[in-house]
Amino acid sequence: MSEAAVKTAARKPRPKYLSLQALLFEIRLPVPGWVSILHRISGALLFAALAWLLWMLDRSLSSEAAFDRLRHYAGLAPVKLALLVLVWAYCHHFCAGIRYLFLDLDKGVDKETARLTSWIVLGASLALTAAFGWRLW
């Protein structure tokens, strides 16, 4: 680093704290960062929806009439939309999780590969969601 660069670096206000302002307008998250935060959000979503999902499993196995009612319920637009979001959450959590297992094994940790696999995770989970959404309805 040149002497000028050192001086510029030194003049930057440090330390820099995370704030909402910084998060929204100043820091641009690289793709692996998006995969990471979406992995957390999708996990939290799935956990939050667990009671609802269990309730549906319970209904679906209780009787034929309840199964048919549930099928009708799942066809309602807001329910369908919520289910589609959960399908995406599951697919994203699944794909990103596999990526993390490889990262744990020290595979694909260099920047280019990490960014490429992040795009693949984002794309694959959307494609899987579209495929399941199309299959289910």
Place this chain on the structure above:
Amino acid sequence: MKRVVTGAHYGLRDWLAQRITAVIMAVYSVIAVAVLLTNRPITYAVWRDLFEQGWMRVATLLFALSLVWHAWVGVRDILMDYIKPDGLRLSLQVGALLVIAAYLGWTIQILWR
């Protein structure tokens, strides 16, 4: 050494558990999707017969056990990251554990009704 109320040598064990349970759930998911795709259309009879088989009940129970352990590690990580007051965090963690235990009980009830 500084001791923290909510932390004591759970690190490596839970880190490893999160990964092992993830693999179990991934394998179950792939098998479940394959089974469902080959049994279309899914009528009530198909669905019920599937869950009446012993292997499916046991596999689903293993999935549920993996899920609750995995979810616990994830929820705990999220609470540790965002909830700073010790008392509140501990309360939320206990609450999450109770909810998770209740879900597991409910799952067993659904599978062996």
